[in-house]
Amino acid sequence: MEKQKIYWFCQLFGWTLLIAVEYMAYVLEDGFVADALYLAIANIFLGITLTHLYRLMIRRWNWVRLPFVRLAPRVLLSIFVLALIMTMVNLPFDRLIVPQHLIDEPWPVIGYLLSWGKTMLTWVLSYTVYHYLEQSRNAEIEKILLKTSIRETEAKVLRSQLNPHFVFNALNSIRALVYENPEKAQKGITQLSNLLRNSLLADRRKTVELREEIKTVEDYLALEKVRYEDRLSCNFELDARTLFWQVPPMMLQTLVENAIKHGVSKAVGGGFIEVKSTIVADKLHIIIRNTGVLGDKEASGGFGLANTAQRLELLYGPDATFQIFQEDDNIVCADITIPAQSEGLFRRSEKAKTS
Known part of the structure; x- marks a missing residue:
């Protein structure tokens, strides 16, 4: 239960801080725009929702139990999909709210993908690596407990x-x-x-x-x-x-x-x-x-x-x-x-x- 609280705190605090920094940079440059604030709030909830869905998926299919050569492609594909969804949501709204920022961008889709890709890469790698290491540690503990159980069984057999x-x-x-x-x-x-x-x-x-x-x-x-x-x-x-x-x-x-x-x-x-x-x-x-x-x-x-x-x-x-x-x-x-x-x-x- 304690881990669950820590997880949600990190989700809320992390996404709020990230979007707040980006929004403040926009306000300092272009001034306050209500639509931009609404989009920032929406991005906080969208980021939390998408990454939480990734968490449910990785736990549902036990990705952390997979060997690295099978886990890495899944992680990279997930990062791309998450970044693509954030791009598809944000790019149309940004064209309406801040079209002046996109005039000099020949390939805005690529820029958005790279920008959101870095954000998702940080989140996904942090979460996956933590649980991958935790799973490895738990597996080692299970091996030790199993070995101890086997040794105890052997000792009982020897005594009998x-x-x-x-x-x-x-x-x-x-x-x-x-x-x-x-x-x-x-x-x-x-x-x-x-x-x-x-x-x-x-x-x-x-x-x-x-x-x-x-x-x-x-x-x-x-x-x-x-x-x-x-x-x-x-x-x-x-x-x-x-x-x-x-x-x-x-x-x-x-x-x-x-x-x-x-x-x-x-x-x-x-x-x-x-x-x-x-x-x-x-x-x-x-x-x-x-x-x-x-x-x-x-x-x-x-x-x-x-x-x-x-x-x-x-x-x-x-x-x-x-x-x-x-x-x-x-x-x-x-x-x-x-x-x-x-x-x-x-x-x-x-x-x-x-x-």
């Missing part, structure tokens, strides 16, 4: 693809407990319920606090430890300042699951899982170490590793990093770096540090 992995392993662990230890089976069902709830929420949330993600990992490892017993040892070293940092939901669980599947489960004497978090240069660093041999990343990690890298890229861009490497002969290390998302996060982290 995590669910079958931990559900399958958790159910197998609980099944083994049902007859051997019903009490542990009940506890296992509670832990599985927590995992399922977090999995469902993962489809709705972009990030969760690290402490919540760690609780999910602990529930998962508790279920896996039922299967591996003493063959699996777990250790957590968490900096209190990191517990409130935002991380992708189910990301650590996927990496821990991958570490057990391709590392600990293949080791004859079992192995260990170690999760460590710290803050370095205002960035969260998470390190997951486990028993295993990395080998071919596609074969020993596959979807989980590619998923983690892609999710970090979608959420944080190039500021987040993920790498996995062979730290020692029988130790694989996954290193994740996540940037802070807000100052509030730092304040909560510092609060956790001092508490």
